[in-house]
Amino acid sequence: MTLLLQGLALGILTGGLYALLSSGLSLYFGVMRVVMVAHPAFLIVAAYLTFTLHTGLGLDPLLTLPITVPVFFVAGVAIQRLLIARLASDTMAMMSVLLTFGLALIIEGLLGTFYTGSYRSISMEYATQSLALGPVRLPYDRIIAFAVAAVTLGVLFAVLRMTRFGQALRATIQHPEAARLIGIKTERVTGYGFGVGLATAAVGGAVLALITPFFPAAHWVWIGKLMAIIVVGGLGSVQGAAVAALMLGVIESLVLVTVDATWATMMFYIFLFLTLVVRPQGFFGGRLAQRF
């Protein structure tokens, strides 16, 4: 029973992190119907950048964010404007996957060359202790990860709901042509949408570096997990992805404490296939999901 409670608590914390890591993917899909396979690779890039800034300048991993977030925002805008926007629109869905897949390979190769293939990790003193809540022990690093994820998602949500940029972005997601008709510069907004998506990868990568060891090929594991999350949640739905992330995080952690690690990861794929068989548009997704 204690084991299950422990699994449940850890699962919620991990699920919150998953929600942050997959939020960028929902944004890209929303604004451009693009599945950005390179997103997890950028997470790993952010983890390495955080590592370098931490070991080189002695910065706390979370204090590197003011440096990495703007860099990633600009990189996101650049990728959208210079690469993805230039693809032919009729084959966009397939070609953009291949394009971003190519980007992921480029990144993995470069990381492997500069940082070698061995594991890296950042260990902070505060991360090694844990908070005891009755019989349940919660490591502080997981709590920090969850808190950062919650704050970031909260900010993202506030930006989408309350700012003019957020309104323009949501209008572009819902109906690009109508958005253009009322004077929204949809191309520019789409570029910024990509930038915001990649900026979430900067935050996610820093948190990832804090709680888990990483290596250049680590992004493959995340591709599977994050893609499963956004399909189960319904492609393009930020809220759906967040709910699916929490759900799968809890399931993963419960299976982890009761069965083993292989089956815990396998749960993501099992739920992915179940979703396709039962409800291909995802459990929380809207009408646009199925066609893409």
Next chain:
Amino acid sequence: MRSGSRYGLLALGAALVIAYPWLAPNTYLLYAGVLTVMYAVLATSWNLLGGFTGYVSLGHSAFFGLGAYGTGLLVTKADWPWIPALLVSALVVAVFAGLVGVAAVRVRGASFVIVSIALVSMMNLLVQGWRSLTGGSTGLRVPTPFRELNRGESHLVFFYLFLVLLVLALLTWWVISRSRFGSGLKAIREDEDKAESLGVPTTAFKVVAYGLSALFVALAGGLYALWFRSLDPIFVFSILVGSYMVLMSLLGGVRHLFGPLLGALIVAPAGEYFLVALGESQIHLTATGVLLVLVVMFMPEGIIPAVAKLVRRFRPPEASIREETAEQRSKEAVA
């Protein structure tokens, strides 16, 4: 190209390929030759699905790995002779692919790609996790069926075995491209909703194409197991092998019989060269990625159409039935 010179070129190419093992100056180049033909088989088989239907699967290495492990396990654990082991495991993989296909082809475009990536990761996990059967991450040793041959002779035998498989895959593609089934698949590629409303049984066609494509990939995987003698789950189930199939096909031209073969002839030797020249560094991944990005950005139709366009510019227009997309046709109609 006039048909006479086309057949001449084909015969010359075939003769060169058949003679290659005798021309190769050393065992390493013979090995690289076997690898190239294997990739040609994989890319051509991939194109049975990708080229006809336009469904891009990044996860065909799942079937490669399953074919390899199926054959390897039947030979080592059940003491089967290699030919039935190869054929049975490939058939089982094809049926399995059909079942997966029923779920996978329900979604289009990006979702399909996600499913295909997930499939490889899933199989990788399964094979690595099932330690008692597969040996887990340490891999599986497969005894060679030709014990009396040395390394060079074994490469020679497998070169021709892969070549036979390549010819079979090419023939299958060619026959399908001329059949009603092939027209149905192409209709799915051009506009799936219209194809369905015209009475093409789209789901059945897609599932069959998926299974057929997996069958050939699994056969290649089985041959690989017998040839390479040791299976590393990280390699056989890597997304990289799957992405090579896509890259080769796209580079050559997915609408053409010899497109994937041409792509394999370029990418596989280049990959081997990078491995030799740059050693164990990971930079070859970057090279592959850059090539993929360049092809997607600047030559999504492949080399063959690009060259054909160049050739056509220098000769009078010919009145033959060309394969073209609906979009091209409508553009021409407007112009």
